[in-house]
Amino acid sequence: MKFARLGDPGKEQPAVQHGGPEGDGKWYSLAGVTSDIDGTFLETGGVEQAREALAAGTLPEITGAGALRLGAPLARPGAVVGIGLNYAGHAAESGAAIPDVPVVFLKPANTVAGPFDDAPIPPLSRKYDWEVELAVVIGRRASYLGSVDEAADAIAGYVLANDLSERDYQLPGAAGQWVKGKSLPASTPLGPWFVPAADLDASALRLRTWVNGEPRQDSSTADLIFDVPEIVHHLSQFMVLEAGDVILTGTPEGVALSGRFPYLRDGDVLELEAEGLGRQRQVLRQAAGS
Known part of the structure; x- marks a missing residue:
């Protein structure tokens, strides 16, 4: 999997994409899973939740994702x-x-x-x-x-x-x-x-x-x-x-x-x-x- 944050500075939305041979080049919204890709997401099993949702096909595709800015893929780290x-x-x-x-x-x-x-x-x-x-x-x-x-x-x-x-x-x-x-x-x-x-x-x-x-x-x-x-x-x-x-x-x-x-x-x-x-x-x- 690949995780990214798409959008203007300060307004990025969390997204995920299939990796490897399964990759389809589409970004899917994680808005229903997490508000951001940050320490809380990582520490509370967010990666596996996203993996399960992606495999189940329950995540909506982000339309026009290719036109959106790619921000840093992690929200501002503590250190x-x-x-x-x-x-x-x-x-x-x-x-x-x-x-x-x-x-x-x-x-x-x-x-x-x-x-x-x-x-x-x-x-x-x-x-x-x-x-x-x-x-x-x-x-x-x-x-x-x-x-x-x-x-x-x-x-x-x-x-x-x-x-x-x-x-x-x-x-x-x-x-x-x-x-x-x-x-x-x-x-x-x-x-x-x-x-x-x-x-x-x-x-x-x-x-x-x-x-x-x-x-x-x-x-x-x-x-x-x-x-x-x-x-x-x-x-x-x-x-x-x-x-x-x-x-x-x-x-x-x-x-x-x-x-x-x-x-x-x-x-x-x-x-x-x-x-x-x-x-x-x-x-x-x-x-x-x-």
């Missing part, structure tokens, strides 16, 4: 947690050592945007960068998990993410300012859809990025330094993860920080893709300063 330097190639191109434990940072939830929304470049930005990532969605409260198997059971599913990053804000000084470089408006496009964990093996998904049609990143989640269950288990030792929270698992090599490519500019077209999780497209627009 967006990022993992840095989680691919050896990206660590090398960043001039950093491969970490012994996951590098963790937080992004404000208000950075979440739709997968096809325009992406604003901050007014003072000089080094705005892209990062294609597999994002993990938590399905239940997780704290001090006892094993990676228990961590795997806490995963509701997966979504494609872009962790747009301003490197001048992120990396200056001895301590760095990761949160500053990762907190900019609309800097976390999610989607186009959410796929339940039962419907997707996320251990070896191909991730790709293009800028103005030219390839940039091309890797696989098989190359993660810390895999998804390890990340969830690790985070649960330091914070409470709640249903609907999103974890960005890191980006592979091929970003502008490498020095091999120019940073993003006004008018650039950025496209990202994750196997099984769809494709994003953002047009970069220079934001006006106040």
Whole structure:
């Protein structure tokens, strides 16, 4: 199955679509099942309720769905947690050592945007960068998990993410300012859809990025330094993860920080893709300063 939220910002309606060979390309309304795709929906068995209703043919088709905006497939999460330097190639191109434990940072939830929304470049930005990532969605409260198997059971599913990053804000000084470089408006496009964990093996998904049609990143989640269950288990030792929270698992090599490519500019077209999780497209627009 694929879950999405269709409509204008703030007015999205929850929807579901058959996945795999059963897919018919139609979106069906979940209005009779849930008011939104959020933590409550995930924690209270909403995915299985939707699966049963879809199989029974009781959900109405959303007419004209193709003309509707695709918003982020999850309502505003309580937390967006990022993992840095989680691919050896990206660590090398960043001039950093491969970490012994996951590098963790937080992004404000208000950075979440739709997968096809325009992406604003901050007014003072000089080094705005892209990062294609597999994002993990938590399905239940997780704290001090006892094993990676228990961590795997806490995963509701997966979504494609872009962790747009301003490197001048992120990396200056001895301590760095990761949160500053990762907190900019609309800097976390999610989607186009959410796929339940039962419907997707996320251990070896191909991730790709293009800028103005030219390839940039091309890797696989098989190359993660810390895999998804390890990340969830690790985070649960330091914070409470709640249903609907999103974890960005890191980006592979091929970003502008490498020095091999120019940073993003006004008018650039950025496209990202994750196997099984769809494709994003953002047009970069220079934001006006106040």
